[in-house]
Amino acid sequence: MECLVCDRIEKIKRGENPYFVREMNTGYVVIGDHQRIPGYTVFLCKECATELHYLAPDFRQEFLREMSLVAEAVHKAFNADKMNYALLGVGSGLHMHWHLYPRHAGDTPKPGPVWQLGKELHEPEYLPTPEQLEELKAKLNAELEKLIEA
Ligand SMILES: [Zn+2]
Numbered sequence: 001m002e003c004l005v006c007d008r009i010e011k012i013k014r015g016e017n018p019y020f021v022r023e024m025n026t027g028y029v030v031i032g033d034h035q036r037i038p039g040y041t042v043f044l045c046k047e048c049a050t051e052l053h054y055l056a057p058d059f060r061q062e063f064l065r066e067m068s069l070v071a072e073a074v075h076k077a078f079n080a081d082k083m084n085y086a087l088l089g090v091g092s093g094l095h096m097h098w099h100l101y102p103r104h105a106g107d108t109p110k111p112g113p114v115w116q117l118g119k120e121l122h123e124p125e126y127l128p129t130p131e132q133l134e135e136l137k138a139k140l141n142a143e144l145e146k147l148i149e150a
Pocket residue numbers: 003004005006007047048049093095
């Protein structure tokens with residue numbers, strides 16, 4: 001059975017995922033497919049597991065530390081007012097992955113989670129152009145680099 005997240009990780013390993021930003025110890029950083037919320041980033045767990053408590057303790061600690069570091073980089077790269085974090089599962093494996101949204105006042109019709117946007121979140125008009133994607137990746141990678149070196 002196919003896992004949508006494992007499938008994307010395989011594409012990264014083959015050099016065929018244009019959204020790929022950086023490999024971490026426990027996961028892969030990618031720009032979110034649709035940029036209705038500019039700077040939206042996803043952190044894919046290297047383990048095809050559904051829950052944090054199924055991870056080995058050391059791996060879990062490192063996964064959470066790295067997620068926090070990625071979120072900090074997103075915050076800095078896209079000047080967020082507030083980060084939103086969601087750990088979801090998708091596909092046959094319900095493979096966990098973090099959705100990291102850099103939020104700004106007024107970026108949704110009402111204050112609150114992005115889910116209020118419904119299918120607007122995935123409208124084709126929010127797919128980044130290749131140039132926009134390169135810019136998003138470069139900004140995020142520059143902030144990640146600073147935090148990793150610190
Ligand atoms: Zn998987």
